[in-house]
Amino acid sequence: MFTRSRLIIVAVCLLALGAVLANAPLVSSQGLTITAAAIEGDLPIDAPDSALWQQATAVEVPMSAQMIARPIMPETNAKAITVRALHNNAEIAFLLEWQDATRNDTTLRVDDFRDSVAIQFPVGEGQPFYCMGQQGGDVNIWHWKADWQASLIAQQNLQTTYPNLAVDQYPFTEPAENIYLAAYADRNYLTAEAAGNYLALPTHGSPVEDLVAGGFGTLTTQPLAGQNVRGFGEWRDGVWRVIFSRELTSTEAEDVMLAPEKLYAVAFAAWDGANQERNGSKSTSQWVSFQLASAPGTGAAAPAGAAAQAPLTASVAATQPTGFNPLFWGFIALLILIPLGVGVVMLYFYLGNKA
Secondary structure: OOOHHHHHHHHHHHHHHHHHHHHOOOOOOOOOEEEEEEOOOOOOOOOOOOHHHHHOOOEEEEOEEOOOOOOOOOOOOOOEEEEEEEEOOOEEEEEEEEEOOOOOOOOOOOOOOOOEEEEEEEOOOOOOOOOOOEOOEOEEEEEEEHHHHHHHHOOOOHHHHOOOOOOOOOOOEOOOOOHHHOOEOOHHHOHHHHOOOHHHOOOOOOOEEEEEEOOOOOOEEOOHHHOOOEEEEEEEOOEEEEEEEEEOOOOOOOOOOOOOOOEEEEEEEEEOHHHOOOOOOOEEOOEEEEEEOOOOOOOOOOOOOHHHOOOOOOEOOOEOOOOOOHHHHHHHHHHHHHHHHHHHHHHHHHHHHHO
């Protein structure tokens, strides 16, 4: 027979197993679909307040901290992101909204980190791993950055950040009234820019960086000629509202191609600069379904008054990616190992009691 102390130990092990099962991040495959509503005319690519967005159903997508690759930050701030989408049979636009208590749109200081958000699409068929894709399963990523957005409105410089800064001269620059904004006489002195590093450019035509990845450590900026995603973002009353837009088709082989009446997968990520989130320290969603509605007059007729309805908000459960998922298999391993460990402990006490 078990003694009372041994029974207590076994009970504690069983409670630990129950706690693990209760907190396991299971992902339901029963999810809603984000549908890009079809409209006629120009898309509101720089107008988050446009009434046209009311024609799109709003979908709230749950997010959680990225826990696969370092750097890992278990407590990230973005818990959900609301998504709407529109298209006009030539271009697509997404409106993303999420709560953020502070606006972080400068990275001039060492301890500054930007707010940002990204959309991710599989480049080919199927669903690769939802965190940056996998070998043989590339993903196309559109990454909006708050500091790039701010620099398009007003150029940021160290003099603004450090008003007491004193500089006599910067070597190899052209004469200028404002030394902090002086241009270099020879671009070769700016080695990263001269080498074609897109991140080293003094200004960017869009606050969105167009990238491709095929697993952790493979994130690559597309060439300057292939940077074809536009963006616009504004922060107001503790909420970021960011618009992404691009033509449905692209000449770039590493870009996602979109067409009405086809089902796609899409995932989202967000970074809160105030929480020092950057790189892999971010909130991510899993894959959710996405499709473009038929253009007016080409598909099934919409119910009367449907376009005038206010957007609906629903919690979306992400679909499980078909690629290898370490979180999923780690959970399965726990389901096997913990009961096995409990059984070994019970057998040990049983044999000890007999002896």
